[in-house]
Amino acid sequence: GAVVSQHPSRVICKSGTSVKIECRSLDFQATTMFWYRQFPKQSLMLMATSNEGSKATYEQGVEKDKFLINHASLTLSTLTVTSAHPEDSSFYICSASAGDYEQYFGPGTRLTVT
């Protein structure tokens, strides 16, 4: 089946710094990728929809200037958390569509902001 990878799997950063998370579709091209956030003991919440070559569509309440999304190629989307704060600590998960019925999820990135 199709594989989606994320890098890094875990990251710890200091408050005020920026962190970039990569999401790659390894064996298929993904015109659409999604970014989700999951706080402890909660469900996944969609942050934004990323379309290759165009601006991402953000969900209500998600700051686009804080969570920068770039989808420059059909196999790579990046999420940059700018000026991270402790409340941004969360599990960030990306997913991608290969055009079949299944959505393929990455393994997630656990961000801890100290």
Added chain:
Amino acid sequence: DAKTTQPPSMDCAEGRAANLPCNHSTISGNEYVYWYRQIHSQGPQYIIHGLKNNETNEMASLIITEDRKSSTLILPHATLRDTAVYYCIADSDQTGANNLFFGTGTRLTVIP
């Protein structure tokens, strides 16, 4: 997309069948029922989906009522590795191009 409701948690003995219910009383005619699961600290994994016919694959079976207002995911012989949160999602898209709305899901614990 239709909202789904699931029990928050269930236990199942190892080796027995796990039957996970889902209500989707407002589902529309073009919406499929998808099941995903999330093992702790991992990304979600697709299990199965269906429209109105019952479906079976190597992982599970999906039973959809005739009025399509509810469905049941069946894991025929649960193992400890099936302990996870199971999400039932109604989605009109069959290309994976729609974002998925994850409700609270059912936390299944398989007991040795």
